[in-house]
Amino acid sequence: MKPRDMVVTPMGLRFMGRLFPCTLGRGGIVSAETKREGDGGTPAGVHGLVGCLYRPDRLARPCDWAVPIRPGDLWCDDPKDEDYNLMVRAPFCAGHETLRRADPLYDIVLLSDWNWPRAERGRGSGIFIHSWRRPGYPTAGCVALDPQDLRWIVARIRYETRLVIPEALAGHGARRAAQTHQV
Known part of the structure; x- marks a missing residue:
């Protein structure tokens, strides 16, 4: 592992010598x-x-490489569509997720390279790092953090930063993962 890696541990997300509570997907x-x-x-x-995406109507640019989320920005999650696991624009008739949400979950979004840029159909789309709904509340598969912790992390990410989820943690059930990955 590299010094700037974000590492999921049984106690939370470790980054730059600090441990942050986080939640993971409902499926563990x-x-x-x-x-x-x-x-x-x-x-x-x-x-x-x-x-890195952010809501410019809600907060200042969190880092110099962040791109604003505009009205009509979507993420295609339909494995049958040619734009599967890519950012798309409305109007869009295939299955998708709205990036400009009414709630604050996607005020800042870090995009991982999971199944990207050439997605294998059905292998899963959009593994993001974003704000949590509340502590311990699982996501649809993403990593979620307290919004203040997320802003702290985003400001310190460098080109070489990676998200590391150890294979040794695979197989943890949804209930166990949601409980063990919050502090």
Whole structure:
């Protein structure tokens, strides 16, 4: 592992010598080989960070490489569509997730390289790092943090920073993962 890696541990997310409470997918940590669209699993592995999105109407640019989320920005999560696991624009008729949400979950979003840029259909889309709904509340497969912790982390990420989810943690059930990955 590299010094600037973000590492999921049984006690939370470790980054730059600090430990941050986090929540994971409702399906727990799953092996990268078994990850499927809609399973709610957070895939084990070493994931690069390929982008940062933010809501400019709600907060200042969190880092110099962040891109604003505009009205109409969506993320395609339909394995049958040619734009599967890519950012798209409305109007868009295939299955998608709205990036400009009414709630603050996606005020800052770190994009991982899970199944990207050339997605294998059905292997899962959009593993993000974003704000949590509340402590201990699982995600659809992403890693979620307290919004203040997320802002602290984003300001310190460097080009070489990766998200590391150890394969040894795979197989933890949803209930166990949601409990063990919060502090």
